[in-house]
Amino acid sequence: MKSEELDVIFKEVRCKKKFNEPMRNYASFRIGGNADLLIFPEDTDDLRNVLYMCRDKKIPLFILGFGTNLLIKDGGIRGVVVSLNEGFREIRIADDEMITAGAGAGLQTLVSFALKNELSGIEFSVGIPGSIGGALIMNAGTRDGEMKDIVKSVKIMTDDGEIKVLKREDIGFSYRHSDFPTGSVVLEADLILRKGNGRDIKKKMELLISDRKSKQPLSSYSAGSVFKNPSNDFAGRLIESTGLKGFSVGDAVVSEMHTNFIVNRGNATACDVLKLIEIVKERVFTKEGISLEEEIKIVGEDTHSMQ
Ligand SMILES: Cc1cc2nc3c(=O)[nH]c(=O)nc-3n(C[C@H](O)[C@H](O)[C@H](O)COP(=O)(O)OP(=O)(O)OC[C@H]3O[C@@H](n4cnc5c(N)ncnc54)[C@H](O)[C@@H]3O)c2cc1C
Structure with a gap:
């Protein structure tokens, strides 16, 4: 769609917008054509407005995390791309052993937060780039654990703007897969960890990071593993x-x-x-x-x- 048309449609939505934006700048592969409109809602009202506009005008919508698991094609993305990186980034202690993390926060920010608060259980994810939203959608993990092991519940906005809280067992997590309702946006998650010893947590993380550095081309542009491991093989x-x-x-x-x-x-x-x-x-x-x-x-x- 043309920038002028989108500008008129989305003029009521006051948050940051970028028209005709090169998506290669938002993908760890450094590949991808332009998005017609990239929009950064700051709160649920902004996001709901964007979803309503897209639904009413039949404009395609894509939710971007940190772009670390994406191959964006050379012709770019038609319609609207939403990034939650401007709002939705809060990470807080919700209860003794529970963290609430916004979908737009970085998974590694969460890892550092857990370490600082001596909470254990998320060490498996150290070194996995990307956002909390992307990690939940992908059920990101390694053989040491995956997101589903620590999720208590996830707050989403459905495609018609309703906010719902889904329990872990209703999300259909499996290997690098989740079953959130079609068109929904992940907003935040409650994650259950356990009290640990800061030194032990740090040591485990350092070991996992050095293992990763020895096996993965971390200084090159990539989107991580391209293929899923078939059962019983690599x-x-x-x-x-x-x-x-x-x-x-x-x-x-x-x-x-x-x-x-x-x-x-x-x-x-x-x-x-x-x-x-x-x-x-x-x-x-x-x-x-x-x-x-x-x-x-x-x-x-x-x-x-x-x-
Ligand atoms: C060097 C490297 C190492 C990696 N190692 C691992 C690893 O060990 N284990 C592993 O599992 N993965 C790994 N990955 C892949 C990637 O980091 C994960 O899949 C990550 O969780 C993707 O998060 P993201 O925010 O970048 O999501 P994106 O790539 O931006 O998006 C992934 C999917 O999630 C959707 N999405 C994102 N946010 C939301 C939201 N808020 N609401 C709804 N949908 C949303 C997108 O539409 C898309 O379908 C690696 C990648 C790299 C580059």
Whole structure:
């Protein structure tokens, strides 16, 4: 949609707005075309107004976290992209062993907050980039734990602007997956931790960070693991067995350090990454008979569908 049309439609919504905004600046892959409108609601009233406008005018809506699990296509995102990074960032102690964390806060900010308050249980997530909202949607984690292990309840706004609190058992969490109602926005979560010893928590976190540093290409542009691990196997092992380590399409490369990561050497396009993904899937299927499933979310439009 044209910026002028969107400007008129959203003029009542007073929060920060950016028209025709390059999404590569909001994605850890550093890939992606422009969003028609990127909007930063500061509170639930702003957010509800945006949802109403989008519903009434039939404008597509996408909720952005920190963009660390996204491949945004080269044609960008039509309609409205909402970021909760301006408001929705509060993290507070809600009860002795419970933290309430806003969806727009960083997961690593929460990790530091838990450490400072000597609360244990979230150490598994140290080093996972992204926001609380994204971590809940993805049920982010490692083999040491995942978000569902610490969630008590999650507050959401449904696509018709209603605020609801969902209990953990109603969210349908599974491996890198959740079942929030379609079109809903995660607002905040109550997380249950337990009293711990600050020194022990810190030590555990340092070990996990140094393990991560030794295994993942953390200084390169990427979106983390591209594929989910199939049951009883590792996507990285399967890819390595095909000999594709270091294989590239344009500037998109199968990481030498961690074969389940694709890294952007600098000028990769989404098209390069998508071609590489298809090659990897085809080779793994031919050699191992296993269909890999993407963990990253692929969003937006191809360049030929740009208006
Ligand atoms: C170097 C690196 C290492 C990583 N390591 C791990 C790891 O060990 N384990 C792991 O699980 N992941 C890992 N990841 C992937 C990624 O960090 C996680 O999936 C993270 O939780 C995504 O959060 P985000 O805020 O960036 O979400 P985004 O990538 O912005 O979005 C992910 C999805 O969540 C939706 N979403 C985000 N916020 C909201 C909201 N408030 N309401 C509704 N929908 C929302 C988006 O629409 C999208 O569908 C890694 C990524 C990188 C780059």
